[in-house]
Amino acid sequence: MTAPLGVGLLGLGTVGSAVARAMGDRPRRLEHMAGRPLRLAGAAVRDGAKARDAGGVSVTTDPFDLLDDPEVDVIVEVIGGTDPAFDLHLAAFERGKHVVTANKELVARRWNELHEAARLAKRELRFEASVAAAVPVVAAARMLAASRPRVVRGLLNGTTTYICAQLDARRAFDEALADAQRLGYAEADPSADVDGLDPAYKLSILVSLLEGRHFHPDDVRRTSLRGVTAADVDEARTRGAALRYLATADFGEKATKARVAPEEVPLGSLEGEATGPQNVVRIETDLAGTLVFSGPGAGGDATASAILGDVIAIARATR
Ligand SMILES: NC(=O)c1ccc[n+]([C@@H]2O[C@H](COP(=O)([O-])OP(=O)(O)OC[C@H]3O[C@@H](n4cnc5c(N)ncnc54)[C@H](OP(=O)(O)O)[C@@H]3O)[C@@H](O)[C@H]2O)c1
Structure with a gap:
C-alpha cells in the first residue's frame, strides 16, 4: 500500500x-x-x-x-x-x-x-x-491561462449579499447588519465585509491568477456598503434592478481596473436573486466567452x- x-x-x-x-x-x-x-x-x-x-x-x-x-x-x-x-x-x-x-x-x-x-x-x-x-473558481481561473480576460464580476461576500437582500425586504441597514452578526455571517467587527476588504482580497486573487502576476488588493477601489438607503433600493427597483455589493475587474488594453461597490443588477438575475452566502462569479475572456459559477461561498x-x-x-x- x-x-x-x-x-x-x-x-x-x-x-x-x-x-x-x-x-x-x-x-x-x-x-x-x-x-x-x-x-x-x-x-x-x-x-x-x-x-x-x-x-x-x-x-x-x-x-x-x-x-x-x-x-x-x-x-x-x-x-x-x-x-x-x-x-x-x-x-x-x-x-x-x-x-x-x-x-x-x-x-x-x-x-x-x-x-x-x-x-x-x-x-x-x-x-x-x-x-x-466550494465553488471551484481558482481552478477555473488557472484553466483560462490561454484566454485573455475581459471582465470578472460577481458576488464574493455572503454577509453583504444578505444585507442587500434584507434592504430589498425594507429592513434598515443597521438592523440587517445586526441580524447578519446574530446569524454568524458577519464578523464581530464587520468592516472586512461591509467596507469591502474581504471581496477585495478575493478579487485580487482572481485577477492575479488571470493575469499571471500579482494584483495587489490595495489596488481594488472600495466603496463601502454603509450608507445605502431604502430610497436607493426603491430607485433601483424602478429600473428593474436590485442593489448588490459587486466585485468587478475590467481588464483594459492598458490597465486593469478593479472595484468593490454597491451596484445595480437586473432583478431576476443570479446576482439579483442571491440572498446570502451563495456566491456568483462571471468570468469573460476572449477564447472561452462568458463562464458563470454559482454556489456556497462560505461555511x-x-x-x-x-x-x-x-x-x-x-x-x-x-x-
Ligand atoms: N468561515 C468561513 O466560512 C470561511 C470561508 C472561506 C474561507 N475562510 C477563511 O478560513 C480561515 C479560517 O476561518 P474560520 O472561520 O475557521 O476562523 P475561526 O473560526 O476564527 O478559527 C481560527 C482558528 O485559528 C486558531 N488560531 C488563532 N490564532 C492561532 C495561533 N496563533 N496559533 C494556532 N492557532 C491559532 C483558533 O484557535 P482557537 O480555536 O483556540 O481560538 C481557531 O481554531 C480564514 O482565513 C478565513 O478567511 C473562512
Missing part, C-alpha cells in the same frame, strides 16, 4: 473543525480519490482547553509540533490573517511541506513571497478555498470541500 499522506491543521475553528470532521467521516472516499490514505496528524490552536466538535483530533498550542513532524506532508493553514500565518507558511515550505490554505487575506497580500517560497522549496501552494469556498463544510480537494490533488501529484 502507498504510504499515507500526513496532514497537519493550523487552526481548528469553523473551517478547521469541518476539515477534521470530513476527514474522520469519509476516510475510504478520501483514500480512493487520493490514491492513498490521508492521515490527520493533529491540529494547532490558540486555546488548548476549548471544547470542539472536530472528530476527536489531537490538539497542540505549538504549531511547530506539526511543522517539525516528519510524518506531516501537507500543512493546512486555517488560522486567518497575516500574523502569524505568513511566518507559518514560510516555516512549512522551509521544512519541505506543501501548504493548503483558505486564507484570502494572506494569499492576496503576500502573493509573490508565498509563491517564491513554494517555488524554491519545490512544494505546492494551493488556495482553492480562499475564493468562493465550514463548503470550505472544507475545497481544502480537501486541494489536499487530494497534492496526494495524487506526489504518489
Whole structure:
C-alpha cells in the first residue's frame, strides 16, 4: 500500500473543525480519490482547553509540533490573517511541506513571497478555498491561462449579499447588519465585509491568477456598503434592478481596473436573486466567452470541500 499522506491543521475553528470532521467521516472516499490514505496528524490552536466538535483530533498550542513532524506532508493553514500565518507558511515550505490554505487575506497580500517560497522549496501552494469556498473558481481561473480576460464580476461576500437582500425586504441597514452578526455571517467587527476588504482580497486573487502576476488588493477601489438607503433600493427597483455589493475587474488594453461597490443588477438575475452566502462569479475572456459559477461561498463544510480537494490533488501529484 502507498504510504499515507500526513496532514497537519493550523487552526481548528469553523473551517478547521469541518476539515477534521470530513476527514474522520469519509476516510475510504478520501483514500480512493487520493490514491492513498490521508492521515490527520493533529491540529494547532490558540486555546488548548476549548471544547470542539472536530472528530476527536489531537490538539497542540505549538504549531511547530506539526511543522517539525516528519510524518506531516501537507500543512493546512486555517488560522486567518497575516500574523502569524505568513511566518507559518514560510516555516512549512522551509521544512519541505506543501501548504493548503483558505486564507484570502494572506494569499492576496503576500502573493509573490508565498509563491517564491513554494517555488524554491519545490512544494505546492494551493488556495482553492480562499475564493468562493466550494465553488471551484481558482481552478477555473488557472484553466483560462490561454484566454485573455475581459471582465470578472460577481458576488464574493455572503454577509453583504444578505444585507442587500434584507434592504430589498425594507429592513434598515443597521438592523440587517445586526441580524447578519446574530446569524454568524458577519464578523464581530464587520468592516472586512461591509467596507469591502474581504471581496477585495478575493478579487485580487482572481485577477492575479488571470493575469499571471500579482494584483495587489490595495489596488481594488472600495466603496463601502454603509450608507445605502431604502430610497436607493426603491430607485433601483424602478429600473428593474436590485442593489448588490459587486466585485468587478475590467481588464483594459492598458490597465486593469478593479472595484468593490454597491451596484445595480437586473432583478431576476443570479446576482439579483442571491440572498446570502451563495456566491456568483462571471468570468469573460476572449477564447472561452462568458463562464458563470454559482454556489456556497462560505461555511465550514463548503470550505472544507475545497481544502480537501486541494489536499487530494497534492496526494495524487506526489504518489
Ligand atoms: N468561515 C468561513 O466560512 C470561511 C470561508 C472561506 C474561507 N475562510 C477563511 O478560513 C480561515 C479560517 O476561518 P474560520 O472561520 O475557521 O476562523 P475561526 O473560526 O476564527 O478559527 C481560527 C482558528 O485559528 C486558531 N488560531 C488563532 N490564532 C492561532 C495561533 N496563533 N496559533 C494556532 N492557532 C491559532 C483558533 O484557535 P482557537 O480555536 O483556540 O481560538 C481557531 O481554531 C480564514 O482565513 C478565513 O478567511 C473562512
